[in-house]
Amino acid sequence: MDWDKLRIFHAVADAGSLTHAGDSLRLSQSAVSRQIRALEDALGTTLFHRHARGLILTEQGELLFDATSTMAKKLDTAAARIRDSEEEVFGELKVTTTVGFGSLWLTPRLSKLYDRYPDLKIDLMLEERVLDLPMREADVAIRMKEPSQADLVRKRLLNIRMRLYATKEYLERAGRPERLEDMRDHRLVSQNTLAPQVQAGAQLTHRIRAQDVRSTLNVNNYFGVLQAVLSHIGIGVLPDYLTIDFPDLERVLPDVESVEVPVFLAYPEELRQSRRVTAFREFVQEEITAYRRQQSSENSVE
Known part of the structure; x- marks a missing residue:
């Protein structure tokens, strides 16, 4: 359905006059009349009863006017929100x-x-x-x-950097490694190196595993690694941005870390x-x- 014809129809129905609608639309009366006739032909119905005192909507015209009124209100609301969007965020x-x-x-x-x-x-x-x-x-x-x-x-x-972290409880129980080689006596919690992740994290994990670590826990994301470390399961490879929100984490082997990410x-x-x-x-x-x-x-x- 032609939006321009609907706009003209709405103006005519609202004004009740071809002349007044033409004035508001800046169109001649004949141009408005042609658009209304074209819309009626397209819909196969009569939208207005024509009287000497003006135009009166038919039953079909009233149905269409209800629809165009709803559209007009929504467009006005959208326009107002667009104008207000300089101050509002939605x-x-x-x-x-x-x-x-x-x-x-x-x-x-x-x-x-x-x-x-x-x-x-x-x-x-x-x-x-x-x-x-x-x-x-x-x-x-x-x-x-x-x-x-x-x-x-x-x-x-x-x-950020990937580093090694554990809980105090785990370290008190299993001991604190002093050298990278000491990791062979601890459980390493990390992402599977084949899982999608930053390359720096995978490289650090490979470096630690090269120490012949005896026990590991592989998880496919850092959320799982964090939960395992907080559960005192082992020493985890985790991003350093976690230390602010999780103060129970203690850094292990401060000299061991990834390159910057x-x-x-x-x-x-x-x-x-x-x-x-x-x-x-x-x-x-x-x-x-x-x-x-x-x-x-x-x-x-x-």
């Missing part, structure tokens, strides 16, 4: 990141974002697969390497002006700043 935002970072760092902090923007709808996709941002598989991505896709706005958030936030160039994307980006940056400040404070105490 609607759906598709965010993708890794299982580890998303479940262990990002998700616990999202309540602060919802407190600020209660009408925001976040679709959080946690997976190791790199989604295609230019094709809008996601709006925003947080990844453990610089995105290679073109036409993306990207920002380096921080650098960059963490990037990226989104399509076409979303640069999106209020949803801007709100999410600023929120993550604020949380990263708070994380760094707390991390620096703890390091100075040590």
Whole structure:
């Protein structure tokens, strides 16, 4: 159905006159009349009774006017929300990141974002697969390497390292390793090196396993590794961003760690002006700043 003809019909039905509708639409009376006749022909019905005093809707015309009135109200509401979007943040935002970072760092902090923007709808996709941002598989991505896709706005958030952690209870029971070779007498908890993960984590795990570690627990994501370590099962290979939120973790073998892993936030160039994307980006940056400040404070105490 022709949207332009519906717009003209709605104006005529609302004004009750071809002349008045033409004035509001800046069209001649004859042009308005032609559009109404064309719409009636397309629908195979009469929409108006024509009287000397003006136009009266037929039963079919009333049905169509109800529909166009609903449409007009929705369009007015949408226009108002678009105008207000300079100050408001609402609607759906598709965010993708890794299982580890998303479940262990990002998700616990999202309540602060919802407190600020209660009408925001976040679709959080946690997976190791790199989604295609230019094709809008996601709006925003947080990844453990610089995105290679073109036409993306990207920002380096921080650098992380994979390190060894255990609980005090485990170390009191099993002893604290002093050298890398001592790991052969401990249970190593890590991601399976064949599972999708940052290369630095797999390389560190290979290095430790080369010490002829006798007992291991392989998990396919860092959430599982963390839960095993917190359950005092062994010494785990984990990202260092966990130490702020999980103070029970104690670092083991401080000289053993991976190379730095960059963490990037990226989104399509076409979303640069999106209020949803801007709100999410600023929120993550604020949380990263708070994380760094707390991390620096703890390091100075040590």
